[in-house]
Amino acid sequence: SQKIEQNSEALNIQEGKTATLTCNYTNYSPAYLQWYRQDPGRGPVFLLLIRENEKEKRKERLKVTFDTTLKQSLFHITASQPADSATYLCLAAGGYNKLIFGAGTRLAVHP
Amino acid sequence: EAQVTQNPRYLITVTGKKLTVTCSQNMNHEYMSWYRQDPGLGLRQIYYSMNVEVTDKGDVPEGYKVSRKEKRNFPLILESPSPNQTSLYFCASRDFLSSYNEQFFGPGTRLTVL
Numbered sequence: 001s002q003k004i005e006q007n008s009e010a011l012n013i014q015e016g017k018t019a020t021l022t023c024n025y026t027n028y029s030p031a032y033l034q035w036y037r038q039d040p041g042r043g044p045v046f047l048l049l050i051r052e053n054e055k056e057k058r059k060e061r062l063k064v065t066f067d068t069t070l071k072q073s074l075f076h077i078t079a080s081q082p083a084d085s086a087t088y089l090c091l092a093a094g095g096y097n098k099l100i101f102g103a104g105t106r107l108a109v110h111p
Numbered sequence: 112e113a114q115v116t117q118n119p120r121y122l123i124t125v126t127g128k129k130l131t132v133t134c135s136q137n138m139n140h141e142y143m144s145w146y147r148q149d150p151g152l153g154l155r156q157i158y159y160s161m162n163v164e165v166t167d168k169g170d171v172p173e174g175y176k177v178s179r180k181e182k183r184n185f186p187l188i189l190e191s192p193s194p195n196q197t198s199l200y201f202c203a204s205r206d207f208l209s210s211y212n213e214q215f216f217g218p219g220t221r222l223t224v225l
Contacts, residue, residue, distance in 0.1 A: 008151065032212065043115075043201050043216030044154070089153065093212065097167070101146075103153035 002028040004092050006102035014110055019080045021105045023073040023090030028100070030092035033073045035064055038087045038104065047088075048075075080109045113138045115217035117202050123223045124192055132187045132220050134202030142205040143185040144169070144214070145177065147198040154201065160185055192224040 005024045013019050023033065032051045036044035050057045050066045050073065057064050063076040077084050090102040115136045124130055136143065144159040146169075156169030160179040174196055176188040185204075189196060199221050203214040 004153075034211075034213065041219070043203075043219055044214075045216070046211065046213035049211045049213070097159060097161075099144075099156060101154040103151055 002026070002098075002100060004028075004090055004100045004102040006088075006090055007105045008103060010106040010108055012108045012110065013080055015081060017080055019077040019084065019107055019109070021075040021088050021090075021107065023075065023092075023102055025071050025073075025092050025100075028071075028092060028094060029068075030094040030100075032093050033064070033066055034091040034093070035062075035073075035075050036089040036091065038089055044089055077107075080107075082109050082111055085109050113215070115202055115204055115215050117200075117217040117220050119220060120218060121221050123225065125225050126193055127191050130189050130192060130222075132189075132200060132202075132222070134185045134187065134217060135183050136185075136202075136204040136215070137183065138204060138206065138215065139182065140204035140206050140215070141182070142207060143179065144203045144205075145175070145185070145187050146201045146203065147171065147196075148201060148219075149198050157187070157200075192222075194224050196222065197224045198222060 003026045034049045035047045038044040048064045050064050061078045065074045087104040087106045089104045092100050118133045141162045145157040146154040148154050155171045158177040160166045202217040205214045
């Protein structure tokens with residue numbers, strides 16, 4: 001079955017370092033991937049989109065890559081700050097409204 | 112302010128007592144969707160609507176109903192709630208013309224079925 005997998009374990013990093021989160025997909029060829037941020041008790045908020053024909057997208061301190069050979073997307077936050085602490089969700093989209101979310105990875109940035 | 116609103120935010124009910132969770136958006140979006148979020152499972156789509164009077168099942172539609180009589184509203188109906196429907200529910204909307212295809216989410220409704 002189609003599956004999106006993200007690291008279930010929390011990622012703990014020091015302020016100023018680069019955080020790298022992984023999203024792997026199987027049995028699926030998404031037309032695009034999105035990354036969302038979710039804070040406790042709140043709805044997800046859209047961050048970035050990358051399409052299958054794109055290798056990399058950037059937005060301020062955020063960077064996302066899409067490797068269709070590895071079936072993987074990497075999400076990077078450079079110069080991380082404690083305010084970046086949140087859960088980050090990967091969404092894969094393909095076909096007619098076939099939207100699949102990963103379970104999310106919790107990021108904790110320590111001062 | 113552009114937003115998606117949901118009501119109620121918190122609800123505790125008993126098995127079998129019909130309930131409705133309302134969802135409304137003020138962005139004139141064609142697409143609306145309901146998700147449930149459970150620990151370790153992520154967001155799973157329940158139902159979605161491409162426009163007024165057009166609805167379709169997502170991945171986990173059993174036990175739920177929806178209607179889309181107006182563009183701005185997309186209520187989620189649980190005719191006979193059961194404890195396995197205890198979850199955090201999110202409504203979302205999307206503009207088909209957006210190049211980012213981003214979904215805008217409501218604040219969530221935490222439902223407990225006893």
